[in-house]
Amino acid sequence: MLDLKLLQNSFDEVAKKLRKKGVKEEILAELKRLFVVLKEQRAKLENLQAQKNEKSKLFPLYKKEGKDVASLKDELDKIKERIGFEQKIVDELEDELAIYALNIPNIPDDEVPVGNDEEDNVEIKKVLTPREFDFKPKEHWELAENLDWIDFKRGVKLAKSRFSVLKNGAAKLERALINYMLDFNTKRGFKEVCVPYIVNKESMKGTGQLPKFEEDLFKIEDEELYLIPTAEVPLTNLYRDEILKDDELPILMTGYTACFRKEAGSAGRDTRGMIRQHQFDKVELVSITKPEHSDEVFDKMVECASDLLTTLGLPHRLVMLCGGDLGFGAAKTIDLEVWLPGQGKYREISSVSNTRDFQARRAKIRYKEGKKNRLVHTLNGSSLAVGRTLIAIMENYQQKDGTITIPEVLKEYL
């Protein structure tokens, strides 16, 4: 959630920044107006409440002195009536404000490039050079079918389209990758955490999936529960509604979970193969830091994901997302795109974001600095999407005869 006070105090500046993310100025103006009106209305209400409290305190005194309380009661009834009236207005304003406020995306950092979509993202650097093939490299689904590694048809039979089944080498490789990634991250100081794959509404609200993106989530019928779209949700919400101690920070976590996404709105995209599934495995990094350390931790997380790809021998590049391509909660995002020789393209395999205090404000994650409570910064990043890593290994390590060699670092995990 954006800082309403900041919006009120420096409207032009905030509006300018949010324009980068495509937010309409009318909405911001309305938000600001509501905020001011609500403040006035609250003052009115609180004034009456103060009167009520004042009068109520007279009762014991009157009784002691044996005075009649009937007129006092009358007076209070009148005040109460007015309170009820003003309260209703406050409630309505609050609801209205909440709807607006919860649907405004995060303010992008200054360094975020202007742009509308992924075309305008800015490449930061390339790591490792793609291998030269002396044959035409195949796409992963073709390799998978020949090796009997991935069963797309039966995945669909079991659930629906965009589900698949891993078999043989793919199944083993998937498991090896998860273990390798977790170990790798742990060595870099991220503590391993294993969390639920199902969370409640409050958690989804805390990280920003709700209320705006309900249609992307799988919801459990008859329950206010959802399948997580990323481990970012449970990992970040671990500390929802908590005030952390100064010396607990930073908290660096890594965890493996399955992720579930409806992929609404991506009909027709990546329908072939395993790039875009309703269920996929991901090893995630989540950090909770003091504001002054979040940039440093952000770099560390990007480096961690990039080094992971490097040790796996996978060529990739780092891309800074432009304003238009930035996710709802992110102030800044760097995507890691892995080289897929079969497609002849770099494809997203990891995304590291700093949400600054956006999620912290929603989820009320604070820490104590001296006597004051301050909002933390939260960061998240994939380290890496496991299925896509599997694909990348298949395509990059394929041999002329259709077999696949295994990256050196994974051998001890198989």
Added chain:
RNA sequence: CGGGAGAUGUCAGAGCGGUUGAAUGUGCCGGUCUUGAAAACCGGUGAGGGUAACACCUCCGGGGGUUCGAAUCCCCCUCUCCCGGCCA
């Protein structure tokens, strides 16, 4: 799923329906004492909003209700613990 108990500040734990936002202990911070520390003693210490700072308002799991007034009474929900059933 059935039976019982409970949900209060960092934690533990009080709280006849009325100056109780909350006793007491503990933890933490500051001070006195000490070469230093411990002990002892003194002071401070919940959250959110609001304010220049006060004032003031809200919050005792969540939501309703009774009352002039509710942490305290009533109803619903959620969660936790104990007992039983079922089960990886």
